[in-house]
Structure formats: C-alpha cells, structure tokens
Amino acid sequence: MGAASRLGWWAISLGAFVAVWWLAALIYAEPKLLPTPPHVLDALLVLAKSGALFSNLAITLARVAAAFLLAMSIGSALGILMGMSMTADRLLGPWVVLFLNLPALVIIMLCYVWFGLIEAAAVAAVAINKIPNVAVTLREGAAALSRDLAEMAAIYRFSRWKTLRHVILPQLAPYFAAAARSGLALVWKIVLVVELLGRPNGVGFELQTAFQLWDVATILAYALAFGLIVQAIELGVIQPWEQAVNRWRR
Amino acid sequence: MGAASRLGWWAISLGAFVAVWWLAALIYAEPKLLPTPPHVLDALLVLAKSGALFSNLAITLARVAAAFLLAMSIGSALGILMGMSMTADRLLGPWVVLFLNLPALVIIMLCYVWFGLIEAAAVAAVAINKIPNVAVTLREGAAALSRDLAEMAAIYRFSRWKTLRHVILPQLAPYFAAAARSGLALVWKIVLVVELLGRPNGVGFELQTAFQLWDVATILAYALAFGLIVQAIELGVIQPWEQAVNRWRR
Amino acid sequence: ARPLKIATLKFGTVNWLLDTMKAESEKAGKPAPFERLELASTQALTVALQAGQCDLTVSDWPWAMRRRIEGEPFRFAPYSSALGAVMLGKDSKIASVKDLKGKKVGVAGGPIDKSWLLFRAWAHKEVEGDIAAMVEPVFGAPPLLNEQLRLGRIDAVLTFWNFAARLDAEGFRRMIDVADVMADLGLKPQPPMVGFVWRETLFETAGGELEAFFQGVKAANETLRTSDEAWSRLKPSMHVQSDAEFTRLRDYFRAGVPGPWGQAELASSQKLYGLLSELGGAEFVGPNPRFDPGLFWSPKV
Amino acid sequence: MAAMSGLTVEIADKTFPASDGAPERALYRDFRLEVADRSFVALLGPSGLGKTTLLNIVAGVDKDFRGKVAFTSEKPRIGYAFQSPRLLPWRTVLDNVLLALPKGREHVERARAVLGEMGLGDAERVFPERLSLGMQRRVALARAFALEPDLLLMDEPFVSLDEQTAEKLRDLLADLIQRRPTTVLFVTHDSREAVRLADRVVVLAGPPVRIERDVRVELTPEKRREAGDVERVRDHVVRVAG
Amino acid sequence: MAAMSGLTVEIADKTFPASDGAPERALYRDFRLEVADRSFVALLGPSGLGKTTLLNIVAGVDKDFRGKVAFTSEKPRIGYAFQSPRLLPWRTVLDNVLLALPKGREHVERARAVLGEMGLGDAERVFPERLSLGMQRRVALARAFALEPDLLLMDEPFVSLDEQTAEKLRDLLADLIQRRPTTVLFVTHDSREAVRLADRVVVLAGPPVRIERDVRVELTPEKRREAGDVERVRDHVVRVAG
C-alpha cells in the first residue's frame, strides 16, 4: 500500500470518527459534558496561543520518550532471555508477574520517596511500570521461535549478533510491534499519573487542573493533541517499519 | 515440567524476592518508607482480621474479572478481524490508536458523567481502556497467520468454526497469553484508578486512604495480596494452559 | 535569607493567599518570602514534604497530628477555617436531614473525610441512628460530584467550600454549612482546620524566615478580608464562570479567615479531635490517638 | 455415488507481479488443459515452471489470474496433497486426518485404516513435528486419501519415501482409484513414476507454460509393473522433453 | 587448505522419549559408523528409521544421545542441506547464501556464481516464499555448496527437482568435491542416485538401526554415467536391502 493511499484511508477513518463525535455532541447537547469538535479545537487554539500546549506537550513527550526507550530495551532483553532460557524464565518469571501487578501508584510513590520528586524518579517509575509488560510480550515471542532456523544458524556458525539480527529479531517483529504500540500508550498514561503525583508541569498536571475546574474541552484538547502525535508516529514510523519488515510475506 | 517442580522453582524465585526486599528494608532502615516483610505481613493480618481485606479484594476482583472478560472478548474479536481483513484494519486502525491513547482519566470521567457513579460505568471504563490493547496485540498475531494452513483449510472445506478453532486460534495462542497476562495487570491497575475516582469501596479506594495516611505497610499489603492472587492464577491457570497448548512443540 | 519552598495545589485556594502575599511584598519592593512548587494532587503534596522537596505544604491538622504521633516531628499553623457545606438540587424538596433518607448523597473526600464524620455526628441528633446507613453515599472526586448533582443523578452533595460556592452561585440550595454543624456540636470557637505543615527542624535552618512568612500570611489574610481591590487583582486567576461565583468565593474565603490562635481554639480543637477519633476510629486518627498540643504553633505577635 | 469430476482449465494470463527487486514472472498465457472425468493425468516439467501454481488454480486457492476453471460437476470434493505436508502441528496425526473428514464413526474407522495401511498405525496420537518428514508426507497423503475425493491433486507425493514405501503407496493409490472413480492431477519429476501410474503424461515447458508433449499411456496394470514396457513409453516422454 | 574431515559416530543409545500418547522410539543402540576422510557415503533406509536424526547428531544439533562423534580434524566446516530448505524467509535468496559465508567480496562473487549455476541467477533478490519449492531447495543447496565445507551433509537434496536440473546439480556436486576435498554424507531414497554418486552405499535397517549392507562402489566417473553399470551395482544394493 502506497503512502498516499494509507493517508487517504486514515483521513476517511478519522473523518468518520469526528463525524460520530460531532453528532453525539449535538444530540447530547451538553457542551460541558461532551463538547463538539469546534469547541475542543477552540480550546486547543487557546492552549496553543498561550504556549502552554507546546511546553507541556514537549515536557511530557520527553518523559514518554525516555521511559519508552528504557522500558523497551530492558524489557525486550529480559523477555527474550526468559523466552529462550527455561532457567531464566523459572527464576525471573514470578518476579515479572509480581512487578507487572504492582499498582502504578505504589511504584510511583516509592520512587518519589526514595529518589525525591526529581525527573529521574518520574522516568524510572514509568519505566519500571512498563518493563514487565514488554517482557511478557516478548517472552511469548521468544518461546515460539523456530527451532529449525536456530539449528540452521548453529550449524552455519552464525555469530551471536548475526543470529540475533537475522534469525531471532525478524521472528519477533510482530511482538515488537504489539509491545511498542500498547507500550507507547501505556507509558503515556503512566506519565500522566506520574505528573499528577509529583511533577509541577506536563500534560498530566494540566489535565488534573482542568479536571478540578471541570474544563472538559481542555481535557479533550490535550488528549486530542497527544492522539494526533501518536497518529503521526503511527503513520510516519510504525506503519512504514511494519511494511518494511513484512515485505517478505507472500 | 511437572506441577511439583513448577511449584518448587516458584518458591525459590519468590523466596529470593522476599530476601532481597528484606535486606533492602534492613539496610534502608526506614520502616515508614520501606517496611520489612514481617511488617507488611502484620498489616495484612490486621486487614484480614478486620475482614476489610477480603471484602475489598472480592469487590475489586469482581470488577477486574468483569472488565477483563469483556475486554478480552471484544478486543480479541476486533484484533482478529483487523488482522485478517485489510479493509477492517484501515477503517478501524486509526480509531484503535486513538482510543488506545486516550488517557484513562478522560475515559473514566466521561463514563462516570454519562452513566453516573455506578458499577456498570466503572466496569465499562476499565474495559474501554483495555480493549484497544488487546486488539493491537491480537491484530499482530492475526496478520502473521500462516497462509499455507489457511489454504489447506479452505480446500478441505473447514467450516468457519473449525477453521477458527483448529487453525487460527492455536496460532494465536502466544498472543493470547501475552494479552491476557499484561491485560490482567492493566485491568487491575485501571480498576484501582476507577475506584479511586468514584467508587466507595474496593482496593483502589483503600489504597487512596492508606496513601493519604502515608501507610506504606497497608499499601504493600494490598499490593502483595493481589500479587499472590495473580501468582495463583499464573500457576493454576495460565501456566497449565500454556503447557497444554504448547505440548506439540518439539 | 532563602525563600521557603511551599508545595501547593495549582488550583488550591491557598494560592489566593500566596498571590496576595507576593503582590503585597512586591508593592513594598521586597521579594516574596517563599517559592512555590505547584503540584496536581494532595498525594503529591504529602510526597513532596516526605521526600524533602519542600519546606512547607498545606494540609489539615488531623493528618499532621497522626503523622506527629507516628514520629514525624510536624508542626502546624492554621490559615483558614473555611469548611464545606451540604448542597441540594436547585428545586429540591429536601428540607431537613430526615428528608435525606433513601437519597443519594455525594461525599467528597471519602468516608473518613472530617466533614462527613462531623455531619454524621450532627445528624445523629436529628435522626435515629447513623445517617450514613440511611442514605446511599456516593464517594467521588469533587468535580465529578458537582456534575452529578447538576445532572440530577444525586440528590445532595457534601463538598469542599470552594466547590460549594460554585454551586451556590449557580443557584443550588444550601442545606447546611459544616461551620453550623460544628457550632451545633458545641465546637466553639470554631477550630480552624487547614493550615501549613512543616518539619520542626525547619526552625533551626530557617526560623527567622518562618516567622517572617507567617507575618506575611497574617497580613495577607487581613488584606483579603478587608480589601476588594486585592480580590480584583486575583480575579483573573480564579477561573470563575460568573460574578456571582466570584462574590461567593470571596465571601466564603473571608468568613474562613481565622482569628488569633489561643487557648480557646486549642481547647475546641482538642474536643474536635476527641469527636473525630470516636467517629473515625483508628482509620482516621491512627492506632493510638493522642492529642498533642505541641503540634500547633502560632507566630509570636 | 461420486460426481463427475472432469475439468477444463483456461488461463488467459497468470503473472506474479514484480516486487522488491524480484522480476515479474509471467507464468501462463493462453494456456488450456482439459482433464477427462476419471482420468489420471501426470504433469512433468522443470522446477519453477508453474506446476504448483496450476494445481493451486485448479484447487481454487489461487484466484488471482485471468481465465477460468470449469468442472463437469458442481463443486467436486477435492483432496490435495501439497508439495509440503501442511499439517496442523498442534493436532495429532489422527486429528489432522479427521479434521478433513465429515463427523462420524465410519470416518474415524476409515482414517485409522488409511493411516494403518501407510504404516502410521502407531503414530496416530503423535504431533506432526515429532515425525520424520517422510512420515509427515504420508499423513498428508492419508488426509487426501481418506476423504475419498472426486478430484485428487497431488504435488510430488512420493518424495522423501524409500522405494518400498513409495511402491506400497502407489498401490494404495491405484486401489483408491479403482474403488471409487477419481480424477487425478499428479505432479512429479519422476518420469518412470508418471508412466507407471498415469493414463496420460503431460510434459510442460516454458515460460510461459505450454504443453510440450501430451503422451497417452495405454498399458494394462500388469504391463505397468514391467520395467521394459515402462521404459519404452518413458523414452518417448523423456526424449521429447529433453 | 582444507582440514581432514573423516569421522566416527558411535551411538550407544538414542531414544526419543514417549510423550502424550506417542510411544517411545528407541532409534539407535550400539550403532557405529566410520566415514573415511574425503569419502562419499550414501545412506539408504526406510522412511522414519532415523537417517535425519543421524545427520543431526553428526552436525551437532542433536546432543541428546549417549555416545560420541569424533572428527579426524578439529571442528570441520560443515555444510548441511536439510530435508526441508530452512531458509530465512525475511532475507533474500542472495542474503540467505551470504549469511552462511564469511564477509568479503570474493564470497559474494562465489555465492553469485553458485546461484547462477543452479539456475537462480535472476532470483537473487527474491524472498524465499515467492519461490517454488524446488527453487528453495536449490537455494539451500547453494548455501551449503558456497561454503566449500569440509563435511557436507545432505538429506535428500535432489527431490523436487526435475530430472534435468537434478542431473546438473549432481554434476555441480561432483565438481565441488573434485575442486576441494570434501567428505560427504548423503541420505537418499533413490538407489540409482546413490550408486551414481557415492564411493560407498550404506543400507540401514531397523529399528534399532543397524547397517544391513555396506556396498563399495568402485566405478570410474565415466562408468557412473552408463545405465548398465549403475544398474548392476544397484541390483546389488537393492536385492540385499529388499
């Protein structure tokens, strides 16, 4: 599928979304509870003009990016290790399940208390929240790796790096895609909570303020702004990447 | 691996976890901020004796179960549909990404406002949060389905149901496992937030109170209690299931 | 002298006080005696204090008391005695507590919120038994509860004063103020509940600053109580929807400016504490409640 | 009784488009093959020519071509022994065969019997990946045979089998055809095998694929077992193909 | 220069344990096979006997047996043409071959040359799943050949290939062995092919696997091309095996 056609479908789909929303808002007719798209756009423009939108988004995005990269790399390494080594899985498995189910609140609180209300604590808290998620997804992928190909690589004496790059990672591509997509979303959501609990800026902070003032339009404006950014990442990075790594499928 | 050996490894792993925690707590020596395991056990016993533990856990678990089942079934159906049909993917894909990245706060707030501070709203809010996650994971699985086997099923005129059950679902097993594991964790975490914002009971509600009172031992006691339940589900349901569906691997 | 670092909620009413202090200092050509760390949730405030990220924060004193008993050397100085109110729908038929039976009542702050505890104690005299068991309490975040009342999904709401003021301005009926509840319960003079909390060690590192800061608080409270001009200065940052709301907020705030702290206040605080430990139990005051007058501090005048 | 199952394939154009540096492959252009009802047609042709593609088109799984496939009867029951076994690795050998059959006790019996005849009697409950490739291929054959199809498509079915086993399977196939009238399209690279089994050997060449030689094999079952006769016809097939 | 690459396999016991209703399979018991340096040994035997398992043991990927594999030299370079192609579907044909080779221009040249000789010159940049099975098998062979291994393991390498192509590949293999001394272990079901290529044909029977017949083939390259001589030796191999 060409980039143009992808963009076209995307526009149709999102157009339909806006239409449904608009209609619902008009029927519901309670702008305080469900503002119409123009309302939210207005709020977005106000935020943009004041500069608050960009500064807050930038701060939040920086945290999201840092935590995402951290969580994806550590989590993938852990997951692949557990998927490929029975011993690692048995030893680390219960820990992963435990950390996976530790409430975000607990991790965030403990991180803040131990490291202080600093940026590193915030990013660490988010990463710790996300790592087990990535790990369990990639573990499944690593456990389902083809034995035939692993044997082939062993016989032809592929180096570790070669095996990883040409044999293992391509098989894990769909798991990476799944982990990255829901990972980005999860990291963003936790960053919001982290900002709520102990950062003096960022979208999460603003959302809470807007919530206290019951300013639904502003809340939706921020949500929309981030949604658009992710859509851009989706269209500009993830989908082209997916298409490239799936070229080989017949 | 037999059930006994599984249990043994599990005990070793969690024993190590407790040891690390205990040591850290002793070195840190700030029981208010990092209580030792016996401290937390005490808190757990107090909660258990008062009955608060069981009633709150039961309520929360009921919500978790309802939202989990809802999210898994709708999310899987959606994901499989999108993975198998290009058109469905193009049309629904952007929506899924949008909903995936809608902050939990927004969904919870809107659900509560539209449906009232009632149980159904809470469960719906959690499910809506989780559905896109399941969908993106299973979509990856469905997109990587074997074409060879699909052709085989078509030629031998497998019915839809037969194809689903014997050809498609077994290939999706690792994706289900990943979605279920991180899904359970995510649902539980969102239930906590939902309870915090608008339910008069449940673990999330209690955690909020404990947090206000800076009662780390109680917080960890609840986290531990849920962690143990999930470990039990892991050992009693997920792992035996995984072993059964992976019997065929050489 | 270094400025004190205060953690506050971005949307908190204490900001009006601090804004005024800052403006007055600037008018006098001095830098403000504090620095703000604006956070988004009450949890964040306690984390900030606990993690040493700020010198002072804002809280009610029962919380500080509990932490003090548990070994944190906290001190407390009040700045406001404003409390919430029970609000009813615009044309609600509810006339007295008895009419609340079987109704849905929103409660901001949860089941161990001090206003809710006091309200239950007070209602006890009006109806037989615990009002909490007779109504259907709906606990939730204050903005959510306001919306629920507007939508008619709940019949009444016990909420914080600033949220009550907003409803008031929109024409919602006021059933009873928590201040009246306290008065009826014999808590006179009305003990101020909300104030600044800090660690005792701050006296050693910044004793002078602390004195100066509370002088400033007192002066600013006085300014806000008397000057309309100070309020028009605040208005743009108050996020008010209408003039009525602005007026309500101002009046509520003014009514909450506490008088001087003395023995009478201490005594009535102690009485309140007794009441709360009876009503809220260990969950509210901790496993071994004890009234420690050492918590309270007031600047030497 | 079994339906008529002759067929005519007409392929006006079958082209795999170029992609990622791979050149376009125009496999078929104005190609036509008629297969009479109950005939046994062997297809010979170089590797990579398009034989598998032809079977896929006949089977209906490759629809991306211009042209049409017409059967004498409607919807014949098709058994297809693919070039690779295509078993469900998560189902046992027996289940793999049974899944292709309608429900019913008699079908279980038949599946068991076919597996037994193929020497897989003790492997019924094994998962395919624990079998040797030759055994997997036999399972796939059992699946196609047990179905008692009207039209049997076979893509090099007897490779990976030792000569003895292959011989036994050829007999089984002959049996099957005799018991129940079946049309067979049989791709092989072994011209001896082709002559031994088929009524008609079609030698393909290309690209684009054309029928280079269409040899009728008119040998009695007995003569088919004799090296001399087979070699004679085979020389005919091979000489022309070479 | 190439290392010595003779080998001795001793398998005291190789058993696949029973699992899930599948019976235990005791494949080897006190089995011993010596393969001289630079010899070409063909292995014949019924499907499911354990030939692939033997190659896997020699290759070192199946370590779960009692016994040992001893090579004359240390760590011979092994090329293994598996029974199924085992290509990386996400790498092009050329990359699949190159990945098995060390880095370097001359290796790219060699890979290209081998692919060209196998008739895959225009498929270098194609992904394997877009090839016919016979073409995939040739890519796998190219991978094993291009490596110029000391020890070449081949598991039915020439199936799915038409007779002409197979013939060409046999010549290529002979070339390779002549250019560079190589020890070959060659599993096939085609006794003619075995006699045509090998110095020694080992007929296996069992289970447990034993050497039923060990036939030395002492034919000159020219005689190997003549049907008469080949059939004579073959009769020898087959009669005994039958």
Ligand SMILES: Nc1ncnc2c1ncn2[C@@H]1O[C@H](COP(=O)(O)OP(=O)(O)OP(=O)(O)O)[C@@H](O)[C@H]1O
């Ligand atoms: N999905 C595909 N995309 C592109 N080209 C393809 C695809 N499938 C097959 N081809 C090409 O079509 C040609 C014919 O393939 P096919 O599998 O029909 O050959 P075949 O005659 O069965 O060969 P073999 O005897 O080796 O099995 C091959 O050249 C192959 O490269």
Ligand SMILES: Nc1ncnc2c1ncn2[C@@H]1O[C@H](COP(=O)(O)OP(=O)(O)OP(=O)(O)O)[C@@H](O)[C@H]1O
């Ligand atoms: N992973 C496994 N688990 C259990 N049994 C196995 C496994 N792999 C092979 N076997 C069994 O071992 C036996 C020998 O298998 P092998 O693949 O070595 O046979 P082969 O001689 O190569 O047969 P073919 O000619 O059909 O390829 C078979 O009966 C098979 O069922």
Ligand SMILES: [Mg+2]
């Ligand atoms: Mg083919």
Ligand SMILES: [Mg+2]
């Ligand atoms: Mg084999």
